[in-house]
Every structure is written in structure tokens, then in C-alpha cells.
Amino acid sequence: MSGTTTATDPSQLRQRTPGGSTEVTVTDEGRKTDKLLDSHTRWEFGGPWGVTAMMVGFPMLMYYLWICLWFYDGQLVFPTSIGGIKPFLNQMWAHVRDDASPNLYAWKVYSGLIFYELFLAWVMPGYMQEGLPVPSLGYKTLMYKCNALFSVYFTLATAAVLHYYHIFRLTEIIDNYGHIMSVAMIWGFAVSFGTYFWAVARGEQMRMSGNFIYDVFMGAALNPRIGPVDLKMWAEVRIPWVIVFFLAVSGACKQYEQYGAVTPNMAFMCLATWLYLNACCKGEECIPQTWDMFHEKWGFMVIFWNFAGVPFTYVYSVVYMASHEPEKYQFSTRSYIALFATLLTAYYIWDTSMSQKSRFKMQTQGIYSYRWTFPQLPWGTVKNPTYIQTAHGNRLLTNGWWQFSRKPNYVADWTMSFTWGLVVGAASPIPYFYSVFFITVLIHRTTRDFERCALKYGKDWERYCEIVRWKFIPGIY
Known part of the structure; x- marks a missing residue:
């Protein structure tokens, strides 16, 4: 399978600006579609009413699921099971008020992590990576300081010292889950609204709808920064996945203190969360090539989710x-082997497919440079890849994992999410929330992405879909 060239090679259309960034010239056809894509043309997520419902409803759902996990044996409870709607609401509120209040301790723990990660992102040495050309910036590219690997492992070392000397015991994280979660929600709302007003005050808003709450949800600014720190990329790695890993380690520490050992199930979650966190850090230079950095604005949708x-x-x-x-969630030895094998296989496909796509984009820009970090897996880079050259000026990869489906990374990512629930078997339905919610997000995001690509690439997209037939799973869908 060979790439079909229908437009000038974009690597030949690059020129350096005085500031050192790269400005890319695209075809006239590409400029027209980019201008359309870079403007508000329709409501998403149900418009203002839909995003309002999500902004109100999702925090309530988070409280409800946590209460069911911690206080109702991991089972879903309903008003009919505890005496009617009024007693149900009273009990829910009592748990939020007493067990999830945003107390001073939770503020110190969560805010301390936020400021520490911001400080490390500012001062730690890093790898400077050039991003994709941004249409709203006249196709200039931005430079990103990639120092997550140093920052995160310095954070882990700090936490180990604090735990060892009993300054801050890691078990306290899981014990104060509700309180810290409430503080995290407040941070999510505050940063979302604060960033919106800051962007508008500075005249940096783009792709606005004119509806206040919708624009807060979708975001106003594309690449807000504090000094050398790109806040959107910083928040995507340094906050959510660090906390996720610490929660797993906290659970393991709690088990060890209670039983003198860590169950294989909890060890599985420590491995799974470390794999994800480490992958984000070791491949941080690939993040500037993603849709989140290139197109998605920094609004409530992204901010609250990360925080x-x-x-x-x-x-x-x-x-x-x-x-x-x-005893509630023990498996057989064969089941554990199957569980770990599924995780590691899915991780390999996810890691290498993400790497292949991002490095292909870097190769197209002429900025790819191999950076060794652990673990670098075989087939992470496709040599002499096949692709479709579009009239827009971009290239569509048709090699590596991407010859089998248009979203191989999504399939692998979702499979990992499913194992995160499967680790407790049938003991509780609530841990499966991640995979159920995640597949909904992935399907919705795929629809948005494919619609955008159809508009952006036209007949070239149709030809791509003829070559890469399957959306997700080859031979099935």
C-alpha cells in the first residue's frame, strides 16, 4: 500500500519566524476549511441546557457513587430502598456534609499538590517540543516544555520521604477521599470560571458562541500559559494521573497496615495506574500533537475532568x-493471569499506537527526534510509513496499528478501563462506571472527530475510509 500524493508536501512549506517558532503554509482549500472549523457553527453536548445539566449533575453523581461504595457495601441504593425520596435525600446530604466537607486538611493536601506540581513544571529541566501548526495563530507552532518525567518522579520521591518519616502518611489519602474530592470539585469550578474571565479580559477568547455558560463549559482560551507552563498540557498529566496513582498506592498501604499484605487485585491497580501515569510522562512530547492540544479549548469540560x-x-x-x-473479590490463579495479560496486551497496543500516530505527525513536520525513556516498546515508530497526502496539506497515516482501524488507541484504552472494573469481579457494579462512561465519551468524540475530518479532507477522507475500513475493531466495527 503506497501513499497517494495530491498536494504539495507540507514539509516543504515551512519557514522559521524570528521568534524561533515554525509557520506553516497550507493550501487555499485547507485555509477555508480550517477557518470554518475554527469558528462556532453548532451547539454540542445539547447546547446551553445540556452543558448546564452536566455541570450540575456530574458532581452530584460523583457524590452518589462514592456514598454507595463507602457506606452501602458498594451497591446502588435508591429512594425505595431506604424509605422514600425524603429520607434518601437526607441521608445523601448527611454523608456529603459530614464525610465530604471541604475541610482545612483536604485543602492543604489537594492545594499543596497543585502548587507543588506547578512549581516543578516551572523549574524542572525538560525537553522542548514543537507542537502542530495552529490555524488561529496563523499556522504558527508553539513550543512545549516537557518535564513531566522529572516532575512526577520527584513528586513520588517526595511522597515516599514524607510517608517514611510519618510527616504525611499515604493512607490518609484514601481515608479522606470524600473531603479531598470536594476540594477538587471546587478547584475545578474555580479554575474553569477564572480561566474564562481571564481569557476574555485579555482578548484571547476564540470560537465563542455568545452564551455565557456554554462558553465556560467549552472554554474561551486555546493555550493559556503561566510562564513556561502550558496549563492545558500540565493539567492533563500532572494532576489527574498523579492523583489516580497515589489513590491506588494509598489503598495498597491501607491494606498492608490492616492485613500485613497487599492483595493481587490492589497490586493490579497499582501497576495499571503506574503504567498510565508513566506513559503520559515518558511520551509527553507526543501530547502537543494531539487533538486536545491542537483544537480543544481549556474550559470546564477539560478542566473539571482533569481536576x-x-x-x-x-x-x-x-x-x-x-x-x-x-474475601469479597478474590479470584483464581488463572483469572489473575488472564487479567494481568489483558491489561499488558491492551497497554502495549495503546502505548505504541499513540506513539506511532504522534511520531508520524512529527516526521511530517520534520521535527521528530528519538527520545529514550522507559519503557520504549517495539513498533512505537513506523519506519517509511504509508499515508494519504490530502489536498488540505496534511497526511493521513495508513500504516502500523492505523492500517487496521481508525481508532486502535481507543479500543486499547477502553479495554484497560474495563479491566479496572473487572479487578473486583461481580462484587460491585460501581467500579465499572469508568468503562461505561468512557465508551460513551469515546463514541461521541469519534463522531465529532470523523465529522470534522470529513469536512476538512473531503474526498481524501472518503479515500482514507476505503483503505482503513474499520472504525474500531477490524472485521467487526
Whole structure:
């Protein structure tokens, strides 16, 4: 399969600006579609009413699921099971008020992590990576300081010292889950609204709808920065996945203190969360090539999810195991082998498919440079890849994992999410929330992405879909 060239090679259309960034010239056709894509043309997520419902409803759902996990044996409770709607609401509120109040301790723990991670992102040495050309900036590219690997492992070392000397015991994280979650939610709302007003005051808003709450949800600014720190990329790695990993470690420490050992299930979650965190750090230079950096604005949808949604809904299995006897979720040796094997296989496909796509974009820009970090997996870079050259000026990869489906990374990512619930078996349905919610997000995001690509690439997209037939799973869908 060979790439079909229908437009000038974009690597030949690059020129350096005085500031050192790269400005890319695209075809006239590409400029027209980019201008359309870079403007507000329709409501998403149900418009203002839909995003309002999500902004109100999701925090309530987070409280409800946590209460069911911690206080109702991991089972879903309903008004009919506890005497009617009024007693139900009274009990829910009592748990939020007493067990999830945003107390001073939670403020110190959560805010301390935020400011520490921001400080490390500012001062730690890093790898400077050039991002994709941004249409709203006249196709200039931005430079990103990639120092997550140094920052995160320095954070882990700091936490180990604090735990060893009993200054801050890691078990306290899971014990104060509700309180810290409330503080995280407040941070999510505050940063979302604060960033919106800051962007508008500075005239940096873009792709606005004119509806206040919708624009807060979708965001106003594309790449807000503090000094050398790109806040959107910083928040995507340094906050959610660090907390997710610490919650798993906290659960393991709690089990060790209670039983003198850590269950294979909890060890599985420590491995799973470390794999994800480490992958984000070791491949941080690939993040500037993603849709999140290139197109998605920094609004409530992204901010709240990074500050509160991901860390406090993805590890419900850890919360369940930390609050229940191991006998409730023990497996056979064969089941454990199958579980670990599924995780590692899915991780390999996810890691290498993400790497292939991002490095292909860097190769197209002429900025790819191999950076060794652990673990670098075989087939992480496709040599002499096949692709479709579009009239827009971009290239569509048709090699590596991307020859089998248009979203191989999503399939692998979702499979990992499913194992995060499967680790407790049938003991509780709530840990499966991550995979159920995640597949909904992925399908919705795929629809948005494919619609955008169809508009952006036209007949070239149709030809791409003929070559890469399957959306997700080859031969199935």
C-alpha cells in the first residue's frame, strides 16, 4: 500500500519566524476549511441546557457513587430502598456534609499538590517540543516544555520521604477521599470560571458562541500559559494521573497496615495506574500533537475532568477494595493471569499506537527526534510509513496499528478501563462506571472527530475510509 500524493508536501512549506517558532503554509482549500472549523457553527453536548445539566449533575453523581461504595457495601441504593425520596435525600446530604466537607486538611493536601506540581513544571529541566501548526495563530507552532518525567518522579520521591518519616502518611489519602474530592470539585469550578474571565479580559477568547455558560463549559482560551507552563498540557498529566496513582498506592498501604499484605487485585491497580501515569510522562512530547492540544479549548469540560472527574471516578475499584474485606473479590490463579495479560496486551497496543500516530505527525513536520525513556516498546515508530497526502496539506497515516482501524488507541484504552472494573469481579457494579462512561465519551468524540475530518479532507477522507475500513475493531466495527 503506497501513499497517494495530491498536494504539495507540507514539509516543504515551512519557514522559521524570528521568534524561533515554525509557520506553516497550507493550501487555499485547507485555509477555508480550517477557518470554518475554527469558528462556532453548532451547539454540542445539547447546547446551553445540556452543558448546564452536566455541570450540575456530574458532581452530584460523583457524590452518589462514592456514598454507595463507602457506606452501602458498594451497591446502588435508591429512594425505595431506604424509605422514600425524603429520607434518601437526607441521608445523601448527611454523608456529603459530614464525610465530604471541604475541610482545612483536604485543602492543604489537594492545594499543596497543585502548587507543588506547578512549581516543578516551572523549574524542572525538560525537553522542548514543537507542537502542530495552529490555524488561529496563523499556522504558527508553539513550543512545549516537557518535564513531566522529572516532575512526577520527584513528586513520588517526595511522597515516599514524607510517608517514611510519618510527616504525611499515604493512607490518609484514601481515608479522606470524600473531603479531598470536594476540594477538587471546587478547584475545578474555580479554575474553569477564572480561566474564562481571564481569557476574555485579555482578548484571547476564540470560537465563542455568545452564551455565557456554554462558553465556560467549552472554554474561551486555546493555550493559556503561566510562564513556561502550558496549563492545558500540565493539567492533563500532572494532576489527574498523579492523583489516580497515589489513590491506588494509598489503598495498597491501607491494606498492608490492616492485613500485613497487599492483595493481587490492589497490586493490579497499582501497576495499571503506574503504567498510565508513566506513559503520559515518558511520551509527553507526543501530547502537543494531539487533538486536545491542537483544537480543544481549556474550559470546564477539560478542566473539571482533569481536576476532579478523572481522579475521583476512575479508581472506584480502589475505593471498594480499601473499604471491604479481600474475601469479597478474590479470584483464581488463572483469572489473575488472564487479567494481568489483558491489561499488558491492551497497554502495549495503546502505548505504541499513540506513539506511532504522534511520531508520524512529527516526521511530517520534520521535527521528530528519538527520545529514550522507559519503557520504549517495539513498533512505537513506523519506519517509511504509508499515508494519504490530502489536498488540505496534511497526511493521513495508513500504516502500523492505523492500517487496521481508525481508532486502535481507543479500543486499547477502553479495554484497560474495563479491566479496572473487572479487578473486583461481580462484587460491585460501581467500579465499572469508568468503562461505561468512557465508551460513551469515546463514541461521541469519534463522531465529532470523523465529522470534522470529513469536512476538512473531503474526498481524501472518503479515500482514507476505503483503505482503513474499520472504525474500531477490524472485521467487526
